[in-house]
Amino acid sequence: MAFEGLSSRLQEITRKLGGKARITENDLKEVLREVKLALLEADVNYKIVKDFINVVQEKALGQDVLKSLTPGQQVIKIVRDEMTELLGGTSSKICFSPNPPTIIMLVGLQGSGKTTTAGKLANLLRKQGKKPLLVACDVYRPAAIKQLQVVGNSLNIPVFANENSKDVPHIAKQAINQAISKLNDVIILDTAGRLHIDEELMQELKNVKANVKPHEILLVVDSMTGQDAVNVAESFNNNLGIDGIILTKLDGDTRRWCCFIC
Ligand SMILES: Nc1nc2c(ncn2[C@@H]2O[C@H](COP(=O)(O)OP(=O)(O)O)[C@@H](O)[C@H]2O)c(=O)[nH]1
Ligand SMILES: [Mg+2]
Missing domain, CATH: 1.20.120.140 (SRP54, nucleotide-binding domain)
Structure with a gap:
């Protein structure tokens, strides 16, 4: 605990x-x-x-x-x-859009746990009565798309992917259209990360934000990064404006500090 x-x-x-x-x-x-x-x-x-x-x-x-x-x-x-x-006197929840689908964009460094969290979040939301759609937006590594498909299959949650495109805003828009036609009320964008924060990554995420206008941008941070998590969060927040943080891998963290889920 x-x-x-x-x-x-x-x-x-x-x-x-x-x-x-x-x-x-x-x-x-x-x-x-x-x-x-x-x-x-x-x-x-x-x-x-x-x-x-x-x-x-x-x-x-x-x-x-x-x-x-x-x-x-x-x-x-x-x-x-x-x-x-x-620790936050009040706990905040995801704000669902009155005009579904609600678009949740997961961002974070490579290996922080975005793809795993996308599955966990979709599963949680389904338990709350939502119909989530996972969207593969990490288009640079074919293995990343496959990974999300495996996660989706194991949970029986649909995954939208377009292996022929590297245009993430375009893919997200296609996913929104599919969500509308299949009555998915939440879509979760599993974006690409980098090993370190770099300008190119931020620019790409800003571009997705500007084009797709997600309702919630959630930063996924590996809790094992300890103090550096603060720098990562600051940098993503300054560049992108984040609505919440999800800390992963608390199960393996001996320091076990704190967990915000927004
Ligand atoms: N123990 C543990 N491992 C996790 C957790 N979340 C992710 N991982 C592992 O961390 C690695 C990177 O996760 P992934 O979801 O692929 O990160 P991404 O690159 O941000 O999409 C994988 O081996 C996951 O199994 C967690 O909460 N606990
Ligand atoms: Mg991933």
Whole structure:
């Protein structure tokens, strides 16, 4: 389960603090230091940890917790509330278009898990009563088209591919027409990635965005990339504007940090 290491560290801090009838400013500093270490060990970005600790400290001092009758409980509450805020106080869902099909475009680096996620997402949406169509937009490697077809077949979800074209906006438009005629209300575009972010990739994705106008652009990020995931997300967001992030491979990540699904 995600956050395993982090939650046991925080539970330990809570246990130590909870019973204290009085805490001094030094106790508070010590607690914040431990929370900071727990977050850093969980591979949370340093800037985020720094801001988080500052906010908790300000709130703790602002609420005069040191003079309170239950100071430990109050500090715990502040940490818990801020943690909830940090992880997103609200969970957002995919916005479906009132005029189907809703177009979801998956983007991300090569190997991040786009094709696998396309299948998982289609399966999830089907369970929610949708009729998804997967679209092979990674046109450079014939194996990539085949991979999506295998994923679709195994789930019994239709896959649109045009092996004769490398024009991704054109392929996406053909897929939209097929979706309309076959009453597929969601289409998922499985796009190509690169090993690293490069101008050519961004230009190509921008071109697809401009021509196809997807309702949701979701960035797929391999959680094993750790801190670099932040840079990848920033770069895709600046270039393309993303609506959400899906972190993959959390099952194999020993740091098990966090998972946003939008
Ligand atoms: N353990 C694990 N492996 C995954 C996950 N998602 C993808 N993979 C594997 O990562 C590799 C790359 O995935 P793929 O979907 O082809 O990535 P793409 O290049 O972005 O389309 C494949 O070997 C997948 O089986 C996941 O959530 N957990
Ligand atoms: Mg792929």
